[in-house]
Amino acid sequence: MAGRAAPTARRTRLGAELRKLRERAGLTTTQAADLLGTSAGQLSNMEVARFGVSADRVRVTAHTYSCTDQALIEALVDMTGDRRRGWWEEYREILPSKLLDLAEIEHHGTSLQAAHSIHIPGLLQTVDHARAIYRQAVPEISPPEIEHRVSYRVKRQAVLYRNGAVPYRALIHEAALRMRFGGPAVARTQLQHLLTLSEHPHVSIKVVPFSATNYPGSGQSVYYVQGSVPALDTAQLDQSHGPVFIDAEAQLSQYRLLIERLDAAALQTEQSRALIHSIAQEL
Incomplete structure (x- = not known):
């Protein structure tokens, strides 16, 4: 060995x-x-x-x-097969290893699901929106590292465009759509980007509106990557110190249930698109 x-x-x-x-x-x-x-x-x-x-x-x-x-x-x-390392390895000495792990996990996922209440999911962010988010990081990130993180995030987004792209579902609270990170122009472009992505056949974007009568969970962002079998699923939680990965079956089942309940509370796809368009028009 x-x-x-x-x-x-x-x-x-x-x-x-x-x-x-x-x-x-x-x-x-x-x-x-x-x-x-x-x-x-x-x-x-x-x-x-x-x-x-x-x-x-x-x-x-x-x-x-x-x-x-x-x-x-x-x-x-x-999992013992192809031992070649992916594109994320070019960031090995630049970014925290947990970020690289996230790219590898989603690269091998069979479906991707994100639930966010304050931020737009990373795979759906524009360059300017991502840069604005990183500029507000605590502790502060240096300008060179911000650019490394932005380029890394953009490269991660290729998972949505590659041949044989897997299903991606985003459940976004209306609050995240109304945040104006980077200013009105950046926010408007970000919302228009969501509308464009929502037209992709394997991408589903649904909004949980302020008018929803229930919102399960604590509002914590959850990224759920389905493996080739349920036992190999991974839930990723955002923390101020970096991503946290969950793979215990009892916890995975809870996050699967949470995402399904959020989906039930969300508007249907066309209603979600109409709301996103309406918010963009207000900017």
């Missing part, structure tokens, strides 16, 4: 899932290592992604742990 100084998000998740399988089997690291014919140290390194894992190793490990979920096993095997 080859060592990796900086494991990718995909490798890290693979190791974490193998650890979950071991724990579900009720095995300690030492017990599992004995069954697999390896050392506890090597097994621990595999689970924390210090070493790469082969497809055969994943299958043997899953069998040893009595995992019968074939779809999950094959999904884990697939």
Whole structure:
């Protein structure tokens, strides 16, 4: 097994899932290592992604742990495949690693869903809107880093335009549409950009209006990336110190329910478009 100084998000998740399988089997690291014919140290390194894992190793490990979920096993095997690093690696020494992890996770997602109450989702932001947001960051970000973050965000948006783009759904509260980051002209262009994107067949943009009689959740932004099987889904939460990733099934099920309830509270697509257009006309 080859060592990796900086494991990718995909490798890290693979190791974490193998650890979950071991724990579900009720095995300690030492017990599992004995069954697999390896050392506890090597097994621990595999689970924390210090070493790469082969497809055969994943299958043997899953069998040893009595995992019968074939779809999950094959999904884990697939994660051992292409080891080339993506475009985000050019930012490895420039931006926080969690931001790079986000780009990698969404690159491999099978559907993307965002729920925002104050900000426009990152994949839908214009360059000027994104720059205005970063200029208000606390702690303050230097001008060069702002430009790095803006260019990184724009490159992430390619996931919406690539061949075979996956479904993307954004649930945006009306409050976010009325924020004037960067001034009226920037805000108007941003709203027009949303209208343009909403015409893409794989993009759904729906608005939760002020008139909605319910708004589930605490208003926290949630980005939900669906994996090849539900067990490999990821929820990402925005925090002032950076993105936080959630992969525990109990929490994932809560965020899936939250997004569905927000969708039920939102206007239908054409009504949402009409509201966005109306707000843009007021600027």
